[in-house]
Amino acid sequence: MRIADLADKRVAIWGFGREGQAAIKALRKRLPQLPLTLFCSEGEVASAQAFDAALSVHGHEPDAIALAAFDVVVKSPGVSAYKPALLAAREAGLQVTSGTALWFAENPSADVVAITGTKGKSTTTALLAHLARSLGIRTALAGNIGMPLLELDGQSAELWVIELSSFQTGEAGPLALGIVTSLYEEHLDWHGSRERYVADKLKLADAAQRLLVNGLQTTLLDKTSNHPQRLLFGQPQGWHVRDGFICRAEVNVFAATRLPVPGEHNALNACAALTALEVMGFDAIKAAPALASFHPLPHRLQPLGERDGLCWINDSIGTTPQATLAALMSLQGQAVTMILGGHDRGVDWSDVAAAIRRHPPHAMVVQGANSVRLTAALQAEPLNCIFEQVADLSAAVAKAREITPVGGYVLLSPGAPSFDQFHDFTERGRRFAEMAGFDGQAISGIEGLGIG
Template sequence: MANKRAPLAVWGFGREGRAALHFLLARRGVDAAPLTLFCRADEAAAAREMAPPERLLIETETPDAGTLAGFDIVLKSPGISAYTPALLEARARGTQVSSGTALWFAQRPDARVIAVTGTKGKSTTSALIAHLARALGVRTALAGNIGLPLLELVQAQADLWVIELSSFQTREAGALELGVITSLYTEHLDWHGSAENYMADKLALADVSQALLVNGTQPDLLERTASHPGRQLFGGQGRWHLADGFICRDADRLFAIAELPLPGAHNALNACAALAALEHMGLDARTAVPALARFQALPHRQQSLGERDGRTWINDSISTTPQATLAALRSFAEDAKVTVIVGGHDRGLDWSEFARAMAEHAPHAILCQGANGQRIARALRAAGVACGEVADLAAAVDAARQHTPAGGTVLMSPGAPSFDQFRDYTARGLRFAELAGFDTAPIRAIDGLGVSG
C-alpha cells in the first residue's frame, strides 16, 4: 500500500507566498492537517507569526524530490523554476504543482480578464489599460506580476481585471477573454532552461485566451501566433498603430507621440496595445485617448529622476535584456550626449546585436559594469566600439559623472538582471537614485494597483 501523502505545501515566502498562505489558512478548518511551508531560515520567524505550529509546519531546508513527492499539492512561488529537477521528479511521481495565480483563476472563473505578457512592455501596457479604462469610468483591477499578488484581491469586485503575467506565470492562467503579448525576445534562460522553453512558456498565454492581441511589428511573434483563431494586431498593420508621429486608428491621427508622458516609440506602441485592448472589450477607446496625457510613468522604466550637477539622470533599471537597452537609447535624439550604464547578472544572453547597433551609432559613452560587464565590453570592442569598464554600479555612477558633459544625460539601462549586486531591479533602481543624489521616496511604489474607477 502506498504511503499516504500530506495534503499541501507552499514553497516560497515572498509576497506571493505570503498571499497564498493567508488564502489557504483562512479557508482551512482548525482541525485540518497542517500546511507545510518551505522558506529560507531568515524568513522563519516572520512565517511563525502567521499561524501556530499545529496549523503551519515550517521547513528551512530546500526540499528534494522525495520530500516534494510526499505532498498531494505543492504551491510554488513564481521565482522557483518549474524546471527545477526536484519539482519535475515530484510531478512525475504524482504531486500536483500549482500557484497563487492558478488559485485565483480557479476562484474567479467569471471575471472579465485582460492578461498581459511580453518580454518588455507588459507592466507599462497593463498600467495603461487600467488607467484608460478608469478614465472611462470602468471599475478596474490592476494586479499580478506588476506588484500585487492576485490572491490579495481574491474577494475584490471589479468590472474589468487587468493582470500582468510574467513568463513564470503564463502557464498558470485559466481561460480568459483577451491575452496581450507586447514583445518577444529571449530572456530568463536561467529559469526556463532554454530559449525555446522561454518562448513556449510565454506563448502559453495564447492557449487560454479567447482572443489574442499581439505586436504586429515583430515578425517572429507574428509567425509563432499565426494559427490563433482570435488573433488581432496592434502596431504594424493593426488598426491601432503609429504613423507620422501620431498614434492612429486606421487613417485617423488621434494623439501626438510627442505628447505622451513616456519616451520612445516602444512606449507609443504600448499605448496602441492598451487602446486596442479596450476596444476589443467593447469600450470606447477613442474617447479614452486624451487620458494618455495624464498617465504617470511607472518607476524604474526610463524614469527621469531630475537634474544633478548639470546632468539629467534616468533610471531604466527594469531593462534586463540588450533589446530593452537599445529601445531606451533610441528614444534620444541622435545628437544627445548620453552616457549609458550597462551590465549586471550574467544570464548568458547574446550582446552581439547590441554591439553591432552601437557600431552604427554609439552614445557619448558606454560604461560596462557588473558580473557580465567584462563580456559586454569584449563584444563592444570586437565591434570597434570604445567603452569603459568598472566593477559595479557605484563605480559606474562615479565614472558617469566624469564622462558626461554638462547638459548631458546619464542613463542606467543595464540590459541585464540585478542579482549580481541587488535582490531585484527595484533595489537597483533605488540605489542608482541614491548614488545620483536623489530622494527615493517618490519612486518606491506603483500608483494604481488594486481596484478603482
C-alpha cells in the same frame, strides 16, 4: 483546482515572497483549520514564523523525498516548474498549483485581459488600467506588476487587467483577451532553454479566447499564426505609431511626445492598450487623451529628475540587450551616458552591439559581472564614443558624473539582471536613485494597484 479542493489535503507552500504570503492568507481565510507547511530560505524562517505561528516552517529547498510527503504544493513564480525535485515529485503524483492558478479557478467568470511579453508588459498593463479607469470602468490592476491576485481574493471588478510573467502564463485559466507585447530571449535559467521560454510565454494563447500580438515582430507573428482569433496592434489598419503620432488607421489621435514615457516602443505599448480597450468593447478614442496623465512606472525608463546639472533616468528593469537598445533610441539627439552590465546570463549581445555602434551615445560605462564579455562584444569593432569599464554600479555612477556634459543624461539600462550586486532590479534601481541624489523609496511605488 479551487481552494476548497485543498481541504483534507497535505499542503505545502513553496516560497515566502509576496506571492507566498498572499497564498497563506487566502488559504487561512477559506480553510482556517488546514495544516500548512512552508519551504523558504533560511533567512526567512523567523519572518515566516512571525507572519503565521501555525505554519510548519522549513528553511531550505525541498528535495523530491520531502515533496513526496505532500498532496499539493502551492509554488511561487520564482520557483522553476522544471526543478528536478519538482518534476520527480509530480511523476510520483504530487499536484502543483500556484496563487495565479487558484485565483483563476475561483473566478471563472471574471472579464480578464492578461498581458505578457519579454518587454513592455508592465507598462502596457498599467496603461490599459489607467485608460479603462478614465472611462469610469471599475478596473483591477494586479498580477506580476506588483500585487498577487490572491491579495484581491473575494473582490469584484468590471475589468481585470492582469500582468503575467513567463513563469505564470501556463497557470492562467480561460480569459477574454491575451496580449503578447514582445518576444526576446530571457529567463533562460528558469526555463532551461530559449525554445522552452518561447513555448511557456505563448501558453497564454492557449487560455485566451482572443489573442492580441505585436504586428511588428515577425517571430511573434509566425509563432501565433494558428490562433483562431488573433488580432494585431502596430499595423496601419488599426492602432499604430506614424510620424510622431499614435494613430487609429488614418487618423492622428495623440502626439507621442505628450506620452509621459519616452520612446516609440512606449507609444507602441499605448497602441496595445488602446487596441485592447477597443476589443473589450470600450471607447478607445474617448480614452486616448488620458494617456497624457499616465504616471511612468518605477524602474522603466523612469525620469528621476535633475541633479548636479545632469538628467537621471532609471531603467533598471531593462535586463535584455533589446531593452537597452530601446532605451537608448528613446533619447536620440541627447548627450547620453549609458550604464550597462550586471549578472552574466550568457545572452548574445552581437546584434544589439552592432545597432549601438550605428547610433552611439555620448559615452558608455560598463560594470558588473558580465563587464568583460560585454566589453568584448561592444568593442568588437570601433565604437565612436567614450567607453569606460569599471567594477560596479557605484563606480559607474561616479564615472558617469565625471564624463557627462552639463545638460546631458545618465541612463541606467543595464541589459542584464541585477543578481551580481543586488537582490533584484528594484533594489538596483533604488540604489541608483540614491547614488544620483534622490530618495530611493519615493521613486519605487506603483500607482493604481488593486481595484479602482
